[in-house]
Amino acid sequence: MSNSNVPPPKIFKPEDGDPGRPKRGMDEDAIKTQPTIFREDLLEGKTVLISGAGSGMGKATAYLAAKLGANVAICGRTMEKLDSTVEMIRDGLGKEILSVQTNIRSPEEVEDLIGTVHDHFGGLDTLVNNAGGQFPQDAIDFSRKGWLAVIDTNLNGTWWMMQEAAKRWRADGKPGNIVNIVANIERGMPQAAHTCAARAGVIYLSKTLATEWAQWDVRVNCIGPGVIETEGFRMYPEEALKRFHKANPMKMRGNAWDVAEMIAYLASPAARFINGDLIIIDGGQAQWGVIWPAGMPDYFNESGAA
Numbered sequence: 001m002s003n004s005n006v007p008p009p010k011i012f013k014p015e016d017g018d019p020g021r022p023k024r025g026m027d028e029d030a031i032k033t034q035p036t037i038f039r040e041d042l043l044e045g046k047t048v049l050i051s052g053a054g055s056g057m058g059k060a061t062a063y064l065a066a067k068l069g070a071n072v073a074i075c076g077r078t079m080e081k082l083d084s085t086v087e088m089i090r091d092g093l094g095k096e097i098l099s100v101q102t103n104i105r106s107p108e109e110v111e112d113l114i115g116t117v118h119d120h121f122g123g124l125d126t127l128v129n130n131a132g133g134q135f136p137q138d139a140i141d142f143s144r145k146g147w148l149a150v151i152d153t154n155l156n157g158t159w160w161m162m163q164e165a166a167k168r169w170r171a172d173g174k175p176g177n178i179v180n181i182v183a184n185i186e187r188g189m190p191q192a193a194h195t196c197a198a199r200a201g202v203i204y205l206s207k208t209l210a211t212e213w214a215q216w217d218v219r220v221n222c223i224g225p226g227v228i229e230t231e232g233f234r235m236y237p238e239e240a241l242k243r244f245h246k247a248n249p250m251k252m253r254g255n256a257w258d259v260a261e262m263i264a265y266l267a268s269p270a271a272r273f274i275n276g277d278l279i280i281i282d283g284g285q286a287q288w289g290v291i292w293p294a295g296m297p298d299y300f301n302e303s304g305a306a
């Protein structure tokens with residue numbers, strides 16, 4: 001049989017250009033012009049709070065939620081970054097959103113934040129815990145401070161947000177919805193063991209709360225992104241960034257909109273029966289591909305002494 005009809009192997013997506021070119025995610029023009037599959041009033045009248053929305057996935061999600069009619073509140077530690085999101089939404093959609101400088105590692109600041117959102121919008125429908133991050137390092141070399149910083153941000157910070165939101169929902173007798181952005185940790189995550197531990201904590205915390213809080217009509221789900229090109233890539237060396245697209249069988253990086261649209265879906269009535277789940281957006285990374293964001297040890301190199 002002839003092979004003439006067999007397409008050449010797909011090395012990278014044409015729209016991706018050079019897959020080895022390190023990029024830093026979608027710029028504001030890209031976010032503003034991105035089409036959406038959702039109807040424009042999908043989240044009309046709903047209030048959505050997004051943490052870490054001064055950049056990356058959080059920023060794209062804030063824009064999409066506002067575009068779909070939601071009342072949007074955002075938080076993060078850096079006011080200038082939050083201002084950029086406020087300005088982008090004002091400029092692109094003519095809408096005002098609420099922005100509150102907050103470190104999610106502080107339970108007091110989180111309590112104030114949730115109170116401010118309720119005072120401003122009269123309630124909260126969906127909480128998106130997107131704030132987080134880590135640095136790449138071999139676990140054996142973690143400093144105590146570095147370990148604690150990552151656990152405190154990703155596990156404790158996410159928990160303070162969930163608990164404060166849920167206390168209000170229970171007190172007000174109103175339904176609630178939580179979407180936690182974690183990571184694809186199915187096979188562990190070399191050189192990110194701290195975040196792997198924290199995200200695993202969030203995933204099983206979420207599964208447990210999905211049961212405990214169902215009696216108050218509060219749903220809790222997680223999204224596990226693979227390699228999503230964002231400003232967060234600044235944490236990784238150029239050498240690693242050049243390989244990031246090889247971490248999945250599709251040999252591409254996702255973008256912030258890929259995650260934002262899933263968040264919008266989970267915030268919509270279409271997701272009313274989805275609870276306690278983990279939705280992976282990773283191009284198949286769970287099955288194949290490696291990252292080694294701080295450099296692959298010789299042991300795993302083809303030339304290494306395995």
Ligand SMILES: CCCCCCCCC/C=C/C(=O)SCCNC(=O)CCNC(=O)[C@H](O)C(C)(C)COP(=O)(O)OP(=O)(O)OC[C@H]1O[C@@H](n2cnc3c(N)ncnc32)[C@H](O)[C@@H]1OP(=O)(O)O
Pocket residue numbers: 132133134135136137143144145146147149150153183189191192195226227228232233235244291293
């Ligand atoms: C999921 C994907 C997985 C990684 C593998 C996959 C890669 C592709 C997918 C990409 C996934 C992403 O998440 S991209 C998104 C990334 N975005 C972010 O990470 C942004 C947010 N990150 C952070 O804020 C930081 O990483 C984090 C450590 C959590 C908090 O930092 P802060 O400065 O606020 O914390 P502090 O309390 O001051 O402590 C900082 C201490 O952390 C340690 N530390 C900080 N940077 C360090 C570094 N490069 N190398 C060693 N150690 C470091 C030091 O001990 C610091 O102390 P001193 O020595 O005293 O200073």
Ligand SMILES: NC(=O)C1=CN([C@@H]2O[C@H](COP(=O)(O)OP(=O)(O)OC[C@H]3O[C@@H](n4cnc5c(N)ncnc54)[C@H](OP(=O)(O)O)[C@@H]3O)[C@@H](O)[C@H]2O)C=CC1
Pocket residue numbers: 051052053054055056057058075076077078079081102103104105130131132133134153157181182183184224225226227228229230231232233
């Ligand atoms: N990009 C990727 O490939 C992947 C990302 N993720 C996770 O997805 C989420 C979004 O990441 P991404 O958009 O890529 O990265 P970004 O770094 O662009 O976004 C993370 C945001 O979180 C905020 N943040 C960090 N710490 C705190 C804190 N203590 N309190 C409040 N806000 C905080 C940051 O703002 P500021 O520093 O101003 O507070 C920043 O805006 C993160 O949790 C990330 O770890 C998971 C898997 C893959």
